[in-house]
Amino acid sequence: MNFFISTVFAVVAFFINTQLNAEVDTSVITGYHFHTYFFQNNADSTSEALELREKIQELSTTLLAGCRLNVVNYGPRGPHLIGSYETCCNASAINPAQSFFMQNHGNLTIFLHPLTRYEVLDHTIRSMWLGKDMPLDISVLNHDLVEAPLCLPIPGIN
Numbered sequence: 001m002n003f004f005i006s007t008v009f010a011v012v013a014f015f016i017n018t019q020l021n022a023e024v025d026t027s028v029i030t031g032y033h034f035h036t037y038f039f040q041n042n043a044d045s046t047s048e049a050l051e052l053r054e055k056i057q058e059l060s061t062t063l064l065a066g067c068r069l070n071v072v073n074y075g076p077r078g079p080h081l082i083g084s085y086e087t088c089c090n091a092s093a094i095n096p097a098q099s100f101f102m103q104n105h106g107n108l109t110i111f112l113h114p115l116t117r118y119e120v121l122d123h124t125i126r127s128m129w130l131g132k133d134m135p136l137d138i139s140v141l142n143h144d145l146v147e148a149p150l151c152l153p154i155p156g157i158n
Helices: 002-021 043-058 091-104 119-123
Strands: 031-038 067-073 083-090 109-114 128-130
Touching: 031 043, 031 091, 043 067, 043 083, 043 091, 083 091, 091 109, 109 119
Parallel strands: none
Antiparallel strands: 031 083, 031 109, 067 083, 109 128
């Protein structure tokens, strides 16, 4: 038991030390993904997700003008292991979008992460969950994309 506790302590200390000694990332995040998860084989869950999607679409010219909806995935796609759809928001829309999802996700889980060139970090230590955490398959992600993906259009850039 003491060996186990010592090993856990050493791993945690190593992780904290690595994080403290890491360079500060001062790059500007230009976009975020809000992934809405639903259980595709559950009619109630799917219906709730599609109703929320309709609300997002209705607000796409007002409150969520800096966001766009992407395709509905009725099964696993990329690191997402259940049904989902993505709302891609420019940095200018992060505050209204986060407020919207926090107040309206109901029984659904929302996975929020930034869009930087570091997909694994974005989907792990740089992410947050609204609702229950879900497992991700990060083995399909790239450690370094060289350039950050964009949520187009970006006001002032495009």
